Amino acid sequence: MLEIPIAGKTGGSDESLEDVAYRVIADRVIMLGIRPNASINETQLSKEMQMGRTPIRAALKRLENDHLVVSHARKGTFAAPVDLADLEEIAEVRRALEPVAAGMAAGKARADARQTFGKYSEVIRALEAATVDQSDLMRLDLAVHQLIYRAAGNGHMEEILIRYANLWTRIQGVMLERRPLILEHILELDDVIQAILAKDEAKASKLMADHVSGFSTYISST
Structure with missing residues (x-):
């Protein structure tokens, strides 16, 4: 396993919890750890990253702006499809x-x-x-x-x-x-x-x- 930074843009030492969540989730979506169209479970991510759901939700909003995830009312958030x-x-x-x-x-x-x-x-x-x-x-x-x-x-x-x-x-x-x-x-x-x-x-x-x-x-x- 090569020692290469995760796919999400690397932040500095002063990065926020939102920044950390953004980088980790971005890496999983980009590298297909979370498959296209797969549901993204905020509760599970919160447990894995040991942080509240607020920074995770903010990170998912940024990822939606980046076209990496999509959000559907009453259905939740999903990894964006690959077209x-x-x-x-x-x-x-x-x-x-x-x-x-x-x-x-x-x-x-x-x-x-x-x-x-x-x-x-x-x-x-x-x-x-x-x-x-x-x-x-x-x-x-x-x-x-x-x-x-x-x-x-x-x-x-x-x-x-x-x-x-x-x-x-x-x-x-x-x-x-x-x-x-x-x-x-x-x-x-x-x-x-x-x-x-x-x-x-x-x-x-x-x-x-x-x-x-x-x-x-x-x-x-x-």
């Missing part, structure tokens, strides 16, 4: 913005982000196809992308890209149950990381464009 028809529209957004974010990250990444990029590079280079778990690959993929968004230094773009990357990862998880995530796709991210560490904005942007387009084609063919 494969959304795949191309989400891919269009990612193809347009991901290369921009990678280029900006190469130009703006701060020391702490650069250090984390280096750690992710070490993890990627140590991967072995025979031993790595598919869920770990998905989580690592999302973590690297989220770091790129944050390193780009544009909060508005980061928010948009996190939302679409989360939705993409859910669809990817469903589709890859029929066809595995290939290790080569993750290895490509190390090339992007190296370009960012080298502060080569044009190369980082180009490599990310190729990475996103190539995987969009792969996943669409499943």
Whole structure:
């Protein structure tokens, strides 16, 4: 099991109970620990996370805004359905913005982000196809992308890209149950990381464009 942050956006040391609930539930929904259309039990979550239902309800409202859960009057809250028809529209957004974010990250990444990029590079280079778990690959993929968004230094773009990357990862998880995530796709991210560490904005942007387009084609063919 790789030591990769949970899929929900990582908070700081001062994060609230609502923030913790949001991250934990988001991770379960994104990584299909809570399956599409499955009922979400607030009481059970409250017991598991050892917190009251108020922060959990607030977190679920945020997740509804992120299109990760849906709420129905008198029925409760459910993990949002996965609509494969959304795949191309989400891919269009990612193809347009991901290369921009990678280029900006190469130009703006701060020391702490650069250090984390280096750690992710070490993890990627140590991967072995025979031993790595598919869920770990998905989580690592999302973590690297989220770091790129944050390193780009544009909060508005980061928010948009996190939302679409989360939705993409859910669809990817469903589709890859029929066809595995290939290790080569993750290895490509190390090339992007190296370009960012080298502060080569044009190369980082180009490599990310190729990475996103190539995987969009792969996943669409499943």
